[in-house]
Amino acid sequence: MPNSTPEIFQAKDYKSELKPIWCPGCGDFGVVQAIYRALASVGRSPHEIAFVSGIGCSSRIPGYTTAYGFNTVHGRALPIAQGIKLANPDLLVLAAGGDGDGFSIGGGHVAHAIRRNIDLTYIVMDNQIYGLTKGQLSPTSPRGLVSASSVFGSLEDPVNPLSYVLGYGARFVAQGTPADMAGLATLIEEGIRFPGFAFINVQSPCITYGQPDAQLKAHKSMMQSLSALGHNSADRLRAFELAQSYGETLYTGVFYRDEHPGPTYDQAVRERQQTLSARAVPRDRILDAFIPR
Ligand SMILES: Cc1ncc(C[n+]2csc(CCOP(=O)(O)OP(=O)(O)O)c2C)c(N)n1
Ligand code: SF4
Secondary structure (H helix, E strand, C coil): CCCCCCCCCCHHHHECCCCCCCCCCCCHHHHHHHHHHHHHHHCCCHHHEEEEECCCCHHHHHHHECCEEEECCCCCHHHHHHHHHHHCCCCEEEEEEEHHHHHHHCHHHHHHHHHHCCCCEEEEEECCCECCCCCECCCCCCCCCCECCECCCCCCCCCCHHHHHHHCCCCEEEEECHHHHHHHHHHHHHHHHCCCCEEEEEECCCCCCCCHHHCHHHHHHHEEECCCCCCCCCCHHHHHHHHCCCCCCEEEEEEEECCCCCCCHHHHHHHHHHHHHHCCCCHHHHHHHHCCC
16 A cells, blocks of 8 residues: 655645735734644645635635635625535635625625534634725724714624624634734634534734724733633533623633534535435436426
8 A cells, every 4th residue: 555644734835925915014914824824733735725705805815825715706705615615525615704794795694604504614804894995884893983984983883793603503603813823823723623614703903994992912912811711612601691792802712612513514415415316316307307297
């Protein structure tokens, strides 16, 4: 038998030659670094990874990796990522985008990916603003925010992404910040290794249009580790309670991890296909099912 030594990958192996065009100081630089590290720890070859995003500054992220990337349509990362996972369940599938991409135009898709428990990792770079289109209100913008589209201050309460996904039954929910790069890389790795849909909210500051108190320097003094707090990530109700502090306390770590997540949608679909292919109808007889008897 040939001697097949498994290939060892390093963070640099996931870095593409494209130079990011994010503003200097954008939090997304730290997020992509954390992704390189997480992928190196997981150790899958770049050609076995599909990285799907929507539209926005943050959605440029797949292009900065050596994975197969698809920068899709605004808000549509999740449907496309799910389709890819169903077509080829052996791929490691990552989806990513901004808070606008995920919780306004794409908000409807989040619930369905969660309830299917499809095995992919969804990373939202939450900067509480629309960055690419130059600073309009986003669904996670705080009430009162003065922005390009709310010159007298926003009159709306923000969406809380953490309780949103917990409410729909997400089985893995975490939050991180590039201010703690090592911690963020570990969370992304845990999300990838989780057998099912994993959601990671990353507080990733927009240095150009974001609030001064939401920048990396501020994160360093604000963040509180859930594990240092003694949080038991199997306790879903406590996770809900802690999630209520979104916008006030920057908790980092795993809010909730289902210890018995059950079958994933991609596994269930594959099993169904196998069962049905055993009683497959020849192609030229498929329409016979519609002949009235
Ligand atoms: C269907 C559609 N509607 C609107 C837009 C314009 N648009 C592009 S990105 C974006 C929002 C970007 O904000 P976010 O998703 O939070 O990402 P960020 O740029 O902050 O990383 C909008 C409204 C678009 N490209 N397509
Ligand atoms: S506009 Fe904001 S989100 Fe976009 S690249 Fe610049 S700092 Fe990052």
